[in-house]
Amino acid sequence: MHTDVQNFAVANLLRRPATVEVGGFVVGIDPTTTSPYVNYATPVPGAEPTGRDVGDLIGAFRERGLKPRLEFAPDTAPAVEPALRRAGFATEAVHEYMVCTPATLAVPTGSIEVVAPDTDEDYTAIDTALSEAFGGEFPASPEGAARLRRTQESGGAVRFVRAADGGCAGAAVCSAPAHGTAEVAGVGTRSAYRGRGIAAAITAALAGTTFAGGASSVWLEYSGDGSRRVYERVGFRPRGTRLYLTLEG
Template structure:
């Protein structure tokens, strides 16, 4: 039984990492180099958009890591990676040798059709109907995250591309016609999809909006063929929200960056 459990956990890690590779390859200017994929997007310099990930099982040489660093440097960007370390155990030591440092270690949660629990209630979750909605969602998420991701025309455009490219964007409309809270989910790849950007404007918190949009997005992903949906969380409050709608512990993702 113990051996079987370990095999299942490794499979989950690999699915998430295989997804990460496939998802970055969708970026407008993706680059493959030495066992890594870098998802460059020329419309933004954000380090949270322009980052790399290793292919599962990668065993990069020092030369491979140097080539990866150069791909970032020649674009004026910080070398940065996000990945599930158990899917490529040789990657972290190679990066640390090159001077990368740990930026963060995040846990991720996984939901399947069998665990999804749609909350009862009358909160209406909507699909964006046009440009005005995408702009409102982008602004609401910027406010929800304290300006860490400033609202911009490019941000609204990325939301539209997500919805029109096989992913999903869902939001709850505020009384003034704008957006009270929202989130997005990638198009499925490798049997899974990533749910991200769950945010509620401060004035609308505590009403179940995050749970409603999270459940709606998971349903949309399953309808689109995903066998699972995963997300990263921060704080016990958000963990409880996701747990209530059916997300369960899946593993960890490691963020590494090269400063200077």
């Protein structure tokens, strides 16, 4: 059983501006948004929650006006999924995750320049580009740009490729490492710039930066065969599955 990714998930949520620890779960909260993709919970490895523990977890969300939602690697806490399903939680998604190490990293050759943001305008451009890349699922906002800056300034990394107009063609984020690993997320390219190798270049750059900082691995999730092939080309290999559960109503 690999627990590094799940241990990372716990540590990463504990970095949120506000956290709640209840019944073997950690709830990460960002008071600037009610988005369930930002405010969610994860279990500690090996957690065996009771019905009361799950009820307390649900209450922690409800009293803050948030949707109860979890992300976790189910094999690291086998008792958690059944307990949540008994309380009415349903599957939102199941994603396979992939891991890259210094030994497997393959940096693409080519002339794509990947850079770190420097100004407020850069962070705003990145937030706007990622919103476009994901079809507006995550609307661009000053708060989103501020979260990107916090990631960069708190030990993580944000990288992007400049567009011809000086904005952002594509970007991604890597969290600050914990338990020897870090998560690459939000790999997105604006539609007009796809098919040029931008996602691969940015992902490899983030992995290299994170390894240079001392991490022994980085991991990410992929959304389809196309993105999987991109990540495989730069050295990511399948490792396990992460489960997303939500409680409606």
